[in-house]
Amino acid sequence: MMDTLLQPFQFEFMTNAMIISIVIAIPASLLSCFLVLKGWSLMGDAVAHAVLPGIVIAYIINIPLVVGAFVAGMVCALLTGFLKDNSRVKQDTVMGVVFSGMFGLGIVLYTKIQSDVHLDHILFGNMLGVGTSDIATTFTIGMFVTGLILIKWRDLLLHSFDEVQAKVTGLSVRIIHYALLVILSLTIVSALKAVGIILTIAMLIAPGSIAFLLTKRFGHMMMVSVLVACLSSFLGVYASFYIDSAPAPTIVLIMTVIFILAFVRSTYLAKASRNKTSAQVSLTEEA
Numbered sequence: 214m215m216d217t218l219l220q221p222f223q224f225e226f227m228t229n230a231m232i233i234s235i236v237i238a239i240p241a242s243l244l245s246c247f248l249v250l251k252g253w254s255l256m257g258d259a260v261a262h263a264v265l266p267g268i269v270i271a272y273i274i275n276i277p278l279v280v281g282a283f284v285a286g287m288v289c290a291l292l293t294g295f296l297k298d299n300s301r302v303k304q305d306t307v308m309g310v311v312f313s314g315m316f317g318l319g320i321v322l323y324t325k326i327q328s329d330v331h332l333d334h335i336l337f338g339n340m341l342g343v344g345t346s347d348i349a350t351t352f353t354i355g356m357f358v359t360g361l362i363l364i365k366w367r368d369l370l371l372h373s374f375d376e377v378q379a380k381v382t383g384l385s386v387r388i389i390h391y392a393l394l395v396i397l398s399l400t401i402v403s404a405l406k407a408v409g410i411i412l413t414i415a416m417l418i419a420p421g422s423i424a425f426l427l428t429k430r431f432g433h434m435m436m437v438s439v440l441v442a443c444l445s446s447f448l449g450v451y452a453s454f455y456i457d458s459a460p461a462p463t464i465v466l467i468m469t470v471i472f473i474l475a476f477v478r479s480t481y482l483a484k485a486s487r488n489k490t491s492a493q494v495s496l497t498e499e500a
Contacts, residue, residue, distance in 0.1 A: 221454040230340040230407075230460050233348050234446035237404045237416060240358040242442035244400050245421030246435050247362075247393065251373040255305055256293070257417040259312030260394075261401050261410050263289030265319025268405075273326060279350065279402045286398035289315055294390070338409030340450070340460045347407075354403035358396050369393065370431055408461040416442065419468040426475040441471060 221227040248257055267285025271278045289311055296307045343351075362369065371379045372389045380386050397417075404413045424437035449464030456463070 221451055226341045226343075227450065227454060229343050229345075229348060230450045231447055233343050233351055233407045234340065234450055234460065234464065235443050236348065236352050236355050237407055238420070238442035238446040239439055240355045240362065240400050241404060241413075241416040242420035242438040243359060243362045243366075243435055244396060245417050245419070245442075246424065246431070246438050247369050247373050247421075248397075248417055249421035249425055250370070250431075251393075253393075253397075254414075254418050255308050256290070256394075257397060257401070258414045259293065259308040260286045260289050260397055261413045261417075262312040263315035263319075264398075264401060264405065265410060266315055266322055267319075269319055269322040269326065273322075279354075279405065282402045282405055283398055285315065286401055287395065290394040290398060291391075294394075338405075338407050338412060338461045340407045343407060351403045351407065354399055358399050358403070361392075361396060365389075365392075366435070408464070412461045412465055415465040415468060419465070419472055420445075423468070423472050423475045426472075426479045441468070445471065 248254055264282040264285045267281035267283070267288075268278050269281075270285075271281025293304070293308050293311050296302065296311070297304045300307070368379070368384055368389055371382065371384065372386060372393070376386050379389070400417070401413050404416060408416060420438040420442040421434070423441050424434040428434045428437050445464050445467045449467050450460040452458075452467070453460040453463040
């Protein structure tokens with residue numbers, strides 16, 4: 214029985230997948246708290262899709278793919294900000310146009326080149342194919358992002374809640390804004406190899422959303438978010454070994470189930486609280 218339970222740990226590709234998934238989960242889950250509070254979920258989606266043309270161009274000119282992905286992500290973020298500030302179009306509409314346009318450009322470029330990089334690996338990741346160098350790169354980027362977030366989390370929190378108040382307190386709102394975009398792009402780049410473009414968005418939204426439903430204090434929200442992301446990552450990779458599925462979609466499926474349970478719990482508690490308040494009001498009126 215014990216041998217069966219420990220069987221996944223006997224394979225190096227499984228242990229590597231578990232390690233890199235947890236390394237990705239930490240910065241992504243911390244960042245997801247700010248994205249959820251600020252309403253930037255679609256921004257994460259936009260940047261995640263927009264890195265595809267950067268990857269293809271990087272492959273064509275023979276430079277590291279992560280460099281192309283980061284540059285493309287920043288171009289998307291900066292272009293979105295420029296169009297929002299210089300037009301009457303709302304931000305969500307601008308992001309939809311920009312990320313779909315860049316993603317379409319990436320698909321067109323990809324179909325025009327002969328590449329040994331399979332598109333499925335770019336879109337869905339190749340967690341079971343990561344090596345030591347991939348883990349090292351992801352760890353370096355991930356810990357850099359984590360360090361920045363932990364050092365500046367109070368400034369980022371104030372910026373996410375109220376930009377006007379942040380400006381009044383003397384914070385440079387514009388610098389924080391673009392710093393958050395840089396952190397977002399770096400996080401997506403670090404997750405690219407393991408979970409791919411499409412599934413990265415789940416790592417940037419689900420943990421923070423779940424924590425938002427379960428907690429009322431931001432400090433607790435960050436801790437719950439990291440715990441949920443790390444637990445989902447471990448269980449997703451572990452379960453994929455036995456059900457013969459890809460690790461990344463399994464991780465996302467587990468986070469979705471946890472979100473549904475958290476939603477049901479919060480809805481039940483809110484309803485119970487309303488019923489209790491109504492009962493107290495009725496007793497007061499009768500008295």
